[in-house]
Amino acid sequence: MNTQELRALSEEHSAHNYHPLPIVIADAEGAWVKDIEGRRYLDMLSAYSAVNFGHRHPRLVEAARRQLDRVTLVSRAFDHDQFGPFVAELAELAGKDMVLPMNSGAEAVETALKTARKWGYEVKGVPAEQANIVTFEGNFHGRTTTIVSFSTDPDARNSYGPFTPGFRTVPYGDIEALRAAVDDNTVGVLIEPIQGEAGVNVPPSGFLTAVREICTAGGALMIADEIQSGLGRTGTTFAVEHENVVPDVYVLGKALGGGILPVSAVVADRDVLGVFKPGQHGSTFGGNPLACAVAREVIAMLRTGEFQERSRTLGAHLHARLGALPSDQVREVRGRGLWAGVELNGKARPVSERLMERGVLAKETHETTLRLAPPLVVSQEDLDWALDQLEAVLAEV
Numbered sequence: 001m002n003t004q005e006l007r008a009l010s011e012e013h014s015a016h017n018y019h020p021l022p023i024v025i026a027d028a029e030g031a032w033v034k035d036i037e038g039r040r041y042l043d044m045l046s047a048y049s050a051v052n053f054g055h056r057h058p059r060l061v062e063a064a065r066r067q068l069d070r071v072t073l074v075s076r077a078f079d080h081d082q083f084g085p086f087v088a089e090l091a092e093l094a095g096k097d098m099v100l101p102m103n104s105g106a107e108a109v110e111t112a113l114k115t116a117r118k119w120g121y122e123v124k125g126v127p128a129e130q131a132n133i134v135t136f137e138g139n140f141h142g143r144t145t146t147i148v149s150f151s152t153d154p155d156a157r158n159s160y161g162p163f164t165p166g167f168r169t170v171p172y173g174d175i176e177a178l179r180a181a182v183d184d185n186t187v188g189v190l191i192e193p194i195q196g197e198a199g200v201n202v203p204p205s206g207f208l209t210a211v212r213e214i215c216t217a218g219g220a221l222m223i224a225d226e227i228q229s230g231l232g233r234t235g236t237t238f239a240v241e242h243e244n245v246v247p248d249v250y251v252l253g254k255a256l257g258g259g260i261l262p263v264s265a266v267v268a269d270r271d272v273l274g275v276f277k278p279g280q281h282g283s284t285f286g287g288n289p290l291a292c293a294v295a296r297e298v299i300a301m302l303r304t305g306e307f308q309e310r311s312r313t314l315g316a317h318l319h320a321r322l323g324a325l326p327s328d329q330v331r332e333v334r335g336r337g338l339w340a341g342v343e344l345n346g347k348a349r350p351v352s353e354r355l356m357e358r359g360v361l362a363k364e365t366h367e368t369t370l371r372l373a374p375p376l377v378v379s380q381e382d383l384d385w386a387l388d389q390l391e392a393v394l395a396e397v
Helices: 003-013 058-068 083-094 105-124 175-181 207-218 239-243 289-303 306-323 349-357 380-396
Strands: 025-029 032-035 040-043 098-102 132-136 167-170 186-191 221-225 249-252 264-268 330-335 340-344 363-365 369-372
Touching: 040 380, 058 289, 083 098, 083 249, 083 264, 083 289, 098 105, 105 132, 105 186, 105 221, 105 249, 105 264, 167 175, 175 207, 186 207, 207 221, 207 239, 289 306, 306 330, 306 340, 306 380, 349 363, 349 380
Parallel strands: 132 167, 132 186, 186 221, 221 249
Antiparallel strands: 025 032, 032 040, 098 264, 249 264, 330 340, 340 369, 363 369
């Protein structure tokens, strides 16, 4: 079947909850993908940071193959030989005691919210049903009913009520608004160290430090959603490291599965995750042998520091080139490491479509922002070629 026929099937038989670019990908390796007709494209999106290590990285594919030959699923009714090493190694990477594995990022966020509430009632002593969690405008933590209850994006929120109570939302980067929102019944502050879906928004310098201080003073958990920003994307293992901040809870996903399968986790110390007892939370697939085997290889790759260094070095080059784009075409460039939001003076969709025609895959968000997040394995030569295409497209439109 050709591209037109395959896209017609998708258009007719799938819900229209996405607006994909008109391409059908059939093959991928490293930073490059091929469509069904064999045309090559440089991937500058990395599946929203799920493919940080490139498509089909040999180490990750081999880890999956080895495990596929042994055992793939037993459920948490039994232990398996990959589980203990996985949770120990991930806890060590994050500098915490315990791990609660799940599958999707949204599941991990939901788990973190439940953790904060349970901890608040059983450890902090918040009166029953009175716990509140503070979130931020522009947030994106997933699409479950509870999570969209505190979204400020109309597309994510409209027509899905009634909504889950217990959340207070304040402007991102506003320290005084956060301070005013935290009270004795606040059990957690949920924050993206860099807001991805909102356009790769970097908070003001010192904001993460202030969040940490306010949480400590108020006896609330600082919950860092590092699903997009973590695991090397910004030049450090976790984005909070840019301000030397240590949250109480890490929420991880996307790149943890190596671009092979969904793997997510909540990571915290024993005094937080220790509130769970058997039967109080779970997942049939969470922490399955295949997921653990792949994630263990991801952790091993991150331990070398190679990918964090590539993100720092190539990220500096990326931002230098983006910063030199003409101001009549680009209003602002935001981001860290190999992650950028290019705020245009016009709509971003035509730019992403023109880039696709030139062999570069990127995607718009919120009408005027072009997101760039190439795999951390991208070469500088390929990165420069993609940026050359962006310059040419901006001159055309």
